[in-house]
Amino acid sequence: xxxxxxxxxxxxxxxxxxxxxxxxxxxxxxxxxxxxxxxxxxxxxxxxxxxxxxxxxxxxxxxxxxxxxxxxxxxxxxxxxxxxxxxxxxxxxxxxxxxxxxxxxxxxxxxxxxxxxxxxxxxxxxxxxxxxxxxxxxxxxxxxxxxxxxxxxxxxxxxxxxxxxxxxxxxxxxxxxxxxxxxxxxxxxxxxxxxxxxxxxxxxxxxxxxxxxxxxxx
Amino acid sequence: xxxxxxxxxxxxxxxxxxxxxxxxxxxxxxxxxxxxxxxxxxxxxxxxxxxxxxxxxxxxxxxxxxxxxxxxxxxxxxxxxxxxxxxxxxxxxxxxxxxxxxxxxxxxxxxxxxxxxxxxxxxxxxxxxxxxxxxxxxxxxxxxxxxxxxxxxxxxxxxxxxxxxxxxxxxxxxxxxxxxxxxxxxxxxxxxxxxxxxxxxxxxxxxxxxxxxxxxxxxxxxxxxxxxxxxxxxxxxxxxxxxxxxxxxxxxxxxxxxxxxxxxxxxxxxxxxxxxxxxxxxxxxxxxxxxxxxxxxxxxxxxxxxxxxxxxxxxxxxxxxxxxxxxxxxxxxxxxxxxxxxxxxxxxxxxxxxxxxxxxxxxxxxxxxxxxxxxxxxxxxxxxxxxxxxxxxxxxxxxxxxxxxxxxxxxxxxxxxxxxxxxxxxxxxxxxxxxxxxxxxxxxxxxxxxxxxxxxxxxxxxxxxxxxxxxxxxxxxxxxxxxxxxxxxxxxxxxxxxxxxxxxxxxxxxxxxxxxxxxxxxxxxxxxxxxxxxxxxxxxxxxxxxxxxxxxxxxxxxxxxxxxxxxxxxxxxxxxxxxxxxxxxxxxxxxxxxxxxxxxxxxxxxxxxxxxxxxxxxxxxxxxxxxxxxxxxxxxxxxxxxxxxxxxxxxxxxxxxxxxxxxxxxxxxxxxxxxxxxxxxxxxxxxxxxxxxxxxxxxxxxxxxxxxxxxxxxxxxxxxxxxxxxxxxxxxx
Numbered sequence: 001x002x003x004x005x006x007x008x009x010x011x012x013x014x015x016x017x018x019x020x021x022x023x024x025x026x027x028x029x030x031x032x033x034x035x036x037x038x039x040x041x042x043x044x045x046x047x048x049x050x051x052x053x054x055x056x057x058x059x060x061x062x063x064x065x066x067x068x069x070x071x072x073x074x075x076x077x078x079x080x081x082x083x084x085x086x087x088x089x090x091x092x093x094x095x096x097x098x099x100x101x102x103x104x105x106x107x108x109x110x111x112x113x114x115x116x117x118x119x120x121x122x123x124x125x126x127x128x129x130x131x132x133x134x135x136x137x138x139x140x141x142x143x144x145x146x147x148x149x150x151x152x153x154x155x156x157x158x159x160x161x162x163x164x165x166x167x168x169x170x171x172x173x174x175x176x177x178x179x180x181x182x183x184x185x186x187x188x189x190x191x192x193x194x195x196x197x198x199x200x201x202x203x204x205x206x207x208x209x210x211x212x213x214x215x216x217x218x
Numbered sequence: 219x220x221x222x223x224x225x226x227x228x229x230x231x232x233x234x235x236x237x238x239x240x241x242x243x244x245x246x247x248x249x250x251x252x253x254x255x256x257x258x259x260x261x262x263x264x265x266x267x268x269x270x271x272x273x274x275x276x277x278x279x280x281x282x283x284x285x286x287x288x289x290x291x292x293x294x295x296x297x298x299x300x301x302x303x304x305x306x307x308x309x310x311x312x313x314x315x316x317x318x319x320x321x322x323x324x325x326x327x328x329x330x331x332x333x334x335x336x337x338x339x340x341x342x343x344x345x346x347x348x349x350x351x352x353x354x355x356x357x358x359x360x361x362x363x364x365x366x367x368x369x370x371x372x373x374x375x376x377x378x379x380x381x382x383x384x385x386x387x388x389x390x391x392x393x394x395x396x397x398x399x400x401x402x403x404x405x406x407x408x409x410x411x412x413x414x415x416x417x418x419x420x421x422x423x424x425x426x427x428x429x430x431x432x433x434x435x436x437x438x439x440x441x442x443x444x445x446x447x448x449x450x451x452x453x454x455x456x457x458x459x460x461x462x463x464x465x466x467x468x469x470x471x472x473x474x475x476x477x478x479x480x481x482x483x484x485x486x487x488x489x490x491x492x493x494x495x496x497x498x499x500x501x502x503x504x505x506x507x508x509x510x511x512x513x514x515x516x517x518x519x520x521x522x523x524x525x526x527x528x529x530x531x532x533x534x535x536x537x538x539x540x541x542x543x544x545x546x547x548x549x550x551x552x553x554x555x556x557x558x559x560x561x562x563x564x565x566x567x568x569x570x571x572x573x574x575x576x577x578x579x580x581x582x583x584x585x586x587x588x589x590x591x592x593x594x595x596x597x598x599x600x601x602x603x604x605x606x607x608x609x610x611x612x613x614x615x616x617x618x619x620x621x622x623x624x625x626x627x628x629x630x631x632x633x634x635x636x637x638x639x640x641x642x643x644x645x646x647x648x649x650x651x652x653x654x655x656x657x658x659x660x661x662x663x664x665x666x667x668x669x670x671x672x673x674x675x676x677x678x679x680x681x682x683x684x685x686x687x688x689x690x691x692x693x694x695x696x697x698x699x700x701x702x703x704x705x706x707x708x709x710x711x712x713x714x715x716x717x718x719x720x721x722x723x724x725x726x727x728x729x730x731x732x733x734x735x736x737x738x739x740x741x742x743x744x745x746x747x748x749x750x751x752x753x754x755x756x757x758x759x760x761x762x763x764x765x766x767x768x769x770x771x772x773x774x775x776x777x778x779x780x781x782x783x784x785x786x787x788x789x790x791x792x793x794x795x796x797x798x799x800x801x802x803x804x805x806x807x808x809x810x811x812x813x814x815x816x817x818x819x820x821x822x823x824x825x826x827x828x829x830x831x832x833x834x835x836x837x838x839x840x841x842x843x844x845x846x847x848x849x850x851x852x853x854x855x856x857x858x859x860x861x862x863x864x865x866x867x868x869x870x871x872x873x874x875x876x877x878x879x880x881x882x883x884x885x886x887x888x889x890x891x892x893x894x895x896x897x898x899x900x901x902x903x904x905x906x907x908x909x910x911x912x913x914x915x916x917x918x919x920x921x922x923x924x925x926x927x928x929x930x931x932x933x934x935x936x937x938x939x940x941x942x943x944x945x946x947x948x949x950x951x
Contacts (some may be wrong), residue, residue: 009554010462012378016646035552050644052376111371111639115654142375142641198643200723203777204663205643 001027003045013050020197024189024213034067039092048089061091090191090206101150107174113142127190130215137208139194148175220884222526233260241546246585252661262488268590271719288511293334297745306340309401309769315456320365325373325459333485339412340404347384348674348767371639376461376472381640382651388628394757399713402685402768415501416484417537423561427533431516434529441493445450463532470553479542494535500587505566510573514556605827606803606817608880631945639862655864657699669777671705678763680819689734690822696770696847701831704838705772712749717761727764741824783847786865796890800881807884847893855883871918872928
């Protein structure tokens with residue numbers, strides 16, 4: 001398994017993602033600076049990490065899609081390479097148009113960091129199949145803009161094509177239909193707000209996040 | 219006013235320079251200073267930068283120890299944590315700015331303390347804070363709390379360093395003068411530590427980071443004066459933080475430190491470009507020439523006076539090895555940061571500033587730092603107060619209600635509303651943060667089994683009633699909180715917050731508390747490696763409670779040995795270690811239920827603290843304890859309530875009937891711990907403790923869903939939790 005973590009200015013979970021992928025599935029992980037213009041063709045996974053790319057200024061993720069590396073991410077998305085966006089990475093995927101909808105300010109208008117219980121609503125994706133037969137996973141969220149929103153047409157489509165991958169048991173932020181993570185139609189791009197990269201070992205409070213990485217092993 | 223015009227008495231006074239201090243400046247220069255030079259003296263000789271009221275007392279702290287690599291005098295303290303690694307840490311206040319503008323004041327406090335740590339080559343790995351506000355009824359408390367918490371979170375969350383623990387107090391003495399003390403702990407390789415010393419003659423001085431603007435001019439001077447009614451008008455002196463820039467600056471600085479081109483480096487904190495350049499030159503007896511036209515500026519027409527006194531954030535100054543500038547430049551370009559060579563070091567010992575082809579400042583560096591005033595302020599000892607016994611305060615009425623009242627009092631109530639706004643898990647090495655029942659926060663040293671235990675402590679009401687005992691207690695409680703996790707206490711940073719030192723009573727508190735802390739640090743072998751002093755915390759003549767906060771750091775070799783005070787199961791046995799007496803002075807219950815704040819605080823027997831800690835450490839390292847919790851505010855009753863709530867299990871037992879119930883439950887005697895033991899280990903634990911000569915009382919066992927202490931307490935754990943959790947969210951609305 002060969003993975004790349006994209007490092008934007010302001011990314012702060014880049015190392016966490018690397019360690020999570022290494023620990024969970026022994027992946028070989030490259031850190032790729034956003035100013036790069038090439039991503040290797042033989043990547044098995046691209047991770048867009050959490051953090052505050054460009055300080056979240058303007059709008060979360062909006063500046064990151066202007067980075068030179070974005071063209072390569074788009075190319076890999078089309079090609080079918082698995083792409084995982086966590087937290088700010090999910091926001092970037094929405095801004096890039098690779099996932100529908102957007103992440104609004106939390107309904108409390110505050111940053112929220114807490115453990116959340118999730119339901120894996122679609123266990124047939126390349127990112128979620130290892131959750132089959134497992135109890136509801138626990139991971140932490142840590143964000144100010146995790147409130148998923150989409151128009152009704154998009155929601156209908158998410159339902160119709162079974163594209164909602166994770167829901168909160170109890171939404172911490174006002175997300176529509178408690179949505180915590182969604183996948184694209186092609187099934188190779190997952191965005192979620194909770195952090196599997198902080199839930200890959202028992203001593204961190206949970207190792208449930210490791211199952212996302214294990215799912216990718218097939 | 220032009221920078222060369224004659225200085226009036228008024229201008230000198232506005233700069234906080236006292237007439238006798240001005241005389242010293244005249245003597246050292248042999249002439250009158252111009253406005254720029256006066257400004258430079260003013261910030262360097264401010265209380266904030268020069269510690270002129272406290273320096274002679276601080277010098278007596280024990281600052282060495284087997285694990286101390288660098289004590290006070292650098293940007294932060296450095297301790298050896300084995301395997302060639304070092305922990306670098308410091309705590310610093312941002313009190314005055316946070317009162318004026320809570321969000322930016324607190325945010326830049328966090329930013330500033332992080333810079334002190336990464337300036338030395340350490341990657342910040344944990345943040346903590348001790349914050350204090352006025353009484354909840356005060357009209358500003360809610361707004362200030364909300365702003366400070368948002369500011370701390372807004373900065374730390376964005377930079378990506380976990381905020382793992384802290385403490386929050388409320389008292390009317392902070393109504394007009396809140397306290398925001400932030401601590402940062404970083405991790406470095408011992409062979410890659412950077413200092414402000416080490417510069418050589420003829421080396422380039424480079425500036426990188428954000429541009430210099432007009433924000434924060436005279437911040438250090440403001441932080442060194444009392445507030446009056448016009449405090450809000452000082453808003454322009456509060457700096458504005460940009461955590462995104464700080465994140466880039468951390469990465470760029472650490473990348474630069476991987477090269478071999480730095481001679482000395484210093485962040486631009488209080489007094490900005492002035493103090494950073496003076497410190498690096500002063501430490502080596504060098505001179506400096508700065509070309510002010512080359513300083514990256516944010517605004518047009520900035521004068522050298524503004525540039526030298528600006529406290530714009532996220533800026534660094536480094537002295538490089540000659541010829542290596544291109545390496546630094548390339549790194550800063552990668553991170554899109556401003557970079558400029560703005561001067562060079564000389565052998566003249568003078569600070570020369572050039573602007574528009576003229577020399578606008580030419581003063582000796584020495585007097586700015588080493589000749590700063592060093593006052594022996596007159597002080598009077600705080601009068602001792604008598605012991606207050608439980609008999610004297612009478613019956614508390616329904617003890618269940620008393621405990622519920624303590625659980626919901628502002629100082630004790632759950633601070634979930636606060637810490638849920640802090641990212642506690644970024645970096646994926648947080649083992650125990652505010653959400654875990656642990657007396658100290660725990661962060662793992664990345665890639666190892668080692669972990670640091672970190673705690674912030676102060677009990678200002680003790681210090682008020684007896685500065686010496688209170689000073690001892692601050693250090694002892696920090697020590698116990700580290701011990702209770704299974705870690706070894708290594709060293710502390712301190713943040714001494716007091717009122718106006720020109721008042722002998724206040725100076726008496728300062729001297730008393732420092733003396734108490736010194737004694738505790740010596741006996742507990744818990745040296746001070748860094749610190750900060752914040753004086754003049756007064757508004758309209760009303761001083762804050764004396765608040766010497768300690769940030770303690772401990773080391774545990776194997777995090778799997780660490781314990782907290784949760785996770786108990788039915789049948790676990792609860793013991794109290796330590797002696798309880800009938801001394802209720804300055805206790806929480808006296809304040810919250812009787813409405814009195816007088817009396818002698820609990821005595822601190824430091825030798826007993828040490829011997830008790832040794833036994834606790836041994837029991838934890840032998841895997842004999844399921845849980846351990848230091849007893850402090852609210853005594854045994856509150857300790858039991860917290861243990862029960864943490865595990866969501868009842869405790870059934872009894873208390874010592876030699877003592878009046880009020881004392882047995884609520885006295886705050888020191889050197890006490892609650893421990894929980896698996897029934898299987900009860901005998902051996904009992905024997906170990908009794909053999910050691912320490913007092914041991916069996917309280918009871920974990921069972922059911924209520925805290926049931928025979929003849930005293932009977933409360934459902936769920937009821938206690940609701941009471942404890944509800945106060946703050948209800949208050950904040």
